[in-house]
């Protein structure tokens with residue numbers, strides 16, 4: 001179902017997102033895979049991995065807290081896989097607002113930017 005399609009993976013540099021990218025590239029023939037995340041270092045390290053050295057991958061710097069940026073990234077995207085998250089429980093206990101902003105409000109921004117009603 002992903003052949004010829006453009007897929008965007010939020011949190012594409014994370015452990016889940018990277019594996020997801022690898023699977024899509026090996027099992028399908030997508031038009032493009034967009035990795036959406038905040039940290040340029042993680043993106044450049046991923047880009048340097050031979051597994052991901054393909055013209056089909058695009059690295060988009062962005063934050064799921066920023067809905068306009070999500071909308072720009074999603075132009076002509078067919079599928080979005082949402083894996084951007086903060087997940088360290090001790091950090092969540094000390095920084096609950098950060099986790100709410102990314103994991104809850106960010107997830108809602110992804111849904112709204114994807115405009116799933118259309």
Ligand SMILES: NC(=O)c1ccc[n+]([C@@H]2O[C@H](COP(=O)([O-])OP(=O)(O)OC[C@H]3O[C@@H](n4cnc5c(N)ncnc54)[C@H](OP(=O)(O)O)[C@@H]3O)[C@@H](O)[C@H]2O)c1
Pocket residue numbers: 010011012013014015016017036037038039040042062063064065083084085086087102106
């Ligand atoms: N790993 C697994 O086996 C597994 C299994 C089941 C479910 N999950 C779930 O999948 C999600 C991701 O897990 P993971 O293990 O891949 O975590 P991870 O390795 O920590 O990766 C998190 C990803 O999210 C990105 N990210 C964090 N905050 C962001 C923001 N505000 N905007 C955009 N990107 C952001 C990170 O990149 P930047 O920091 O550069 O932004 C990174 O790419 C979690 O909800 C986890 O519970 C994971």
